[in-house]
Amino acid sequence: MPDRQELEQQLRSALEGAKAALEELVPTLRPAPVTPVDTSVTLAGMTMKNPVVVASGTFGFGREYGEFYDLSELGGICAKGLTLHRREGNPAPRIAETPMGILNSVGLQNPGVDAFIAEELPFLRQYDVKVIANISGNTPEEYGIMCEKLAGAGVDMIEVNISCPNVKAGGMAYGTRPELAAEVTRMAKSHAGSVPVMVKLSPNVTDITEIAKAVEGAGADALSLINTIRGMRVDVTTRRPILKMNTGGLSGPAVLPVAVRMVWEVANAVKLPILGMGGVSSGEDAAQFMLAGASAVAVGTACFADPFAPLKVRDGLAEIAAKQGLPAVSHLTGGVKPW
């Protein structure tokens, strides 16, 4: 039987050992110290407090989702697409669900640029959020007139839609032909004064970098991509397409890999900053776009399932940056390491 003193000694040293082991372990058990990640990004001179924008056409003019949360939480709002005159859009049905996507054929229903400036812009201006007006024209002149009006009204940026697949006149043609895309860009730039002009590219082309280069050459300040991909769904029983317009634009997670690929290609082809979009519904989705070369991201279709999706994307993105030890979310931009 060991004597009492020896036993005490053994116990004490065992305790000391355990204590030392514990002290070594504790710091690893504590959550990593929270270093605030800088979430601000700058897109063509426009600084946003975070890189999350809501995509045009999915967020109206902000009034509806503004009933769910403070719009100042967002980096920017791309307002519903505007035309020179009021448009009632296409007949319904205008939406069809697809595997992890939706097809839409709204057809640019909007109150017209003047009504936006008079009634919607003052509402959006109540919030600490960048306001990006989105415009579509039937002629280059219409783009010019709208840019002049919007620049005068003081929007933060103008997104030029040369790619809406739903308008028979113009629309598609501008986005698929480099020389027309350049012409519209020049017209927009020459009428937008100091307001940056961002051109929204169509994915419905053989080589998106050709259009991107043409638009860059014409003086665009930024690019946004992708718009929706043309698609179709047919009801096998009635043999009718679900959409009354027969075809529409596909969005949602189904298009994400196509969009990331296109952002990557464009980022490698031009120097312009990119607003990336297409199926973003999480921080990881957004990080993919940024790594591929986007300076900011837009969330669209995800809002329909979850109105809070843009805020979750913002927080998820900051979390990823923090986990990777980045001081700023903007450090993700262009960081992809291709094989």
Place this chain on the structure above:
Amino acid sequence: MKVEKSCKIVHKTQMGDAVFMVLEAGDMVRTSYRNPGQFVHIRCGDSLLLRRPISVASCQEDYPSDLVTIVFEVRGAGTQWLAERKLGETLDVMGLLGNGFPVKPEGRYLLVGGGIGVPPLWGCAQRTSGKSTAILGFRSKDKAIMTDLFNEDCAKTLIATDDGSLGYHGFVDALVRQELEQDRNYDAVLACGPRPMLKNVARAAKEFGVPCFVSMEERMGCGVGACLVCACDMKDGSRKHVCKDGPVFDAEEVDWDA
């Protein structure tokens, strides 16, 4: 501020082809009830991107949690998922959304429902505490739902079936004409059902000079008026939206020929 809520299923019954479900909805009714005929927008699993709009059959303020009753039929993948949910499970619900029927408690209405369009009229019947009349149409006797509930909450309930297996053999608009011939002192005709039915009921109401309000249906996206997909053609050439401007419209404003 509007919210999406996690709502617990506290009651579930199969009613023929329809599912009757009561949800605990927090303060949803207290904060967003306008009138009977509004809807809730329910997330139906992770693989479906779009929520499903389901009209509210009845709702009431309650403590600690308001109660919302929905009655729906399985029409596709979304409603199939919803029908498979069990008692005690929770649903991701946005609501109450839209504008329902302009019902005044002191009013007396002719409620006209067809098939799965019947449920939202129950709320109208309850709101007018036994003074209204219901005319309910179904394809056949075995498709009839909620007739006992309407019997309880209406002064009179008439049934029509397409095949004559229950009540009047024929469509509801014939019964609407019959009823209005005897008594046109209704404050309004309130109707919900398939579009051809609504069109015929609206025409009948107009013949008798009684105002008519109809609940329209269209494929919907966001449910709150942001995405603009659920367009409804109006007589003045404009396109309004079922989710935000409706689902209930004045029948006079709707372009029935669109």
